[in-house]
Amino acid sequence: MTRVLVVRESRLDVGRVRAARGVIDPVFLDTPQYRCEALEPELGCEVTVKLETANPVRSFKGRGTELVASQLVASGNKAVVCASAGNLGQALAWSGGRRGLDVTVVASRFATAAKLDRIRALGAKLELVDGDHELARERAAEIARYDGIRLLEDSLDLETCEGATTIGLELMEGTTKFDAVLIALGGGALATGVGHVVKELAPDVDVICVQPEGAPAMTRSWRERRVVTTESTNTIADGVAGRFPIPEVLDDLLLVADDAVLVQEASIITGMRMLLNHAGLVVEPSAALGIAAILEDRDRFAGRHVVTIVCGSNVDMPTYRGWIGL
């Protein structure tokens, strides 16, 4: 019997991303990365925050939509549609809008109202579906087919992962040496993008993905090395609440993630509260997943230097206040 070793290569290429970085508006690049010592006594490890909220769309998604929108314009496209929990939609509205593209965003009517409001304010056409994010994905695909326009699929479309890869490049170009990076895991763009560059340039650094227990599809898929879907999601972390992992993204994730962990809602809320009280940062639940992971396994991180990517801050303030107990 002959054994064939199949070496699966990532879809990502650091050199290509380095070259593409120049088309991203600088407002999304070189974001703050700094030690947050006020968080450390409670967490028992050194914590560096990579802050992706101080830009016009308050999340990291602009990095990827800048790549997409500039390519669309270069190839003569006039319109684009995406499904979004709200952050990708805002970013695409921003990047597409300023390049004269017609942007349509499909979202769940249960999505965070502040995100939907901003999508509209940025001039995109917003269509709401009476279901969750997976239904929005179906509807966006339908619009793309019907209108004959480009469908932007988060995490599947390489630009969305390449945008996230630029975060990893910045972390590696910084002077801070770190032992682990904690990455919110949803569709997988952020985790595969950041994970890829970290593993390529610093293989000893742990790439740890974090997902809520209430939306564990990608984590389960990573653990079983095959796509596992779920019937529903139940988490406040709207940005990572998918049910149908994408096979190509899972394959990329299997190449770079050292671990994928699930955290409880209570830990996410504690993480959000700590980021507010000790770091002065308003964050959305997905952005507190890394802190939640430390809180649930302090021994694992004790004394180590951990980077956590604060990936978004789009919250409905009344809801946020309710979570935090303000």
Place this chain on the structure above:
Amino acid sequence: MTRVLVVRESRLDVGRVRAARGVIDPVFLDTPQYRCEALEPELGCEVTVKLETANPVRSFKGRGTELVASQLVASGNKAVVCASAGNLGQALAWSGGRRGLDVTVVASRFATAAKLDRIRALGAKLELVDGDHELARERAAEIARYDGIRLLEDSLDLETCEGATTIGLELMEGTTKFDAVLIALGGGALATGVGHVVKELAPDVDVICVQPEGAPAMTRSWRERRVVTTESTNTIADGVAGRFPIPEVLDDLLLVADDAVLVQEASIITGMRMLLNHAGLVVEPSAALGIAAILEDRDRFAGRHVVTIVCGSNVDMPTYRGWIGL
């Protein structure tokens, strides 16, 4: 009769600041500057935020203390003392501490507790006086004389203004064209530093200083072109609550400020609330002075592009919640 025209030159020199910028830890430099469109409908003008809070000391003061501390080390000094409302002290503790300097900070015992806690946590010696910031300044001078160590005087010592000048350089190097910059006015380091570079490189841009009505000493001094002191202060904006303007700083301010305005406490609080609710930014009162100025004079700014420097985010959370009405 012969008339002698005396041309007073600023103490600041943009070329020197450009050259010195390299000694500042990058964690304080190239801070986010971005349009905050969610704020704009309520303000009636275009607003760009220059965010100085996403760093280890949560204010812009690290830019100046990096210059000071590296010079102290280069000249063989072992210790330094300063008076501080809390932000300069944190920054000096950070910059001095990592260079092996003994740092002493003198503050009012009524200062923001979170600021005092962080000064201690950063390893500085903290001495509290039973009075306001002006008494802390006296006491710091006394310690410097008695111990024979360097006294760092905010706004008087050029490095503190030069640190702020680097903010102005970044604004001018950005792609955003703006019509006015709103700068919190306290001792004057921020206003003279930013104002100087803006006026030198873009004379048509309005440099507008903003101070609370409850701490108007520098504004009154600027208006009367001579030092005017006050008996007391009454404002939540602790970072700008001085009573004794420094003549040399006033001279520099007279060269660059197009206006100095006073705002009410209620406007500062509204500004803080808007920055939280619409921009997701926790800020200290001094950092909301610019928004307050727009709120009090919408006609003046209508349709213009205004930059506001969000200069700090160190707040006691319970007090902050009280202000915001959370």
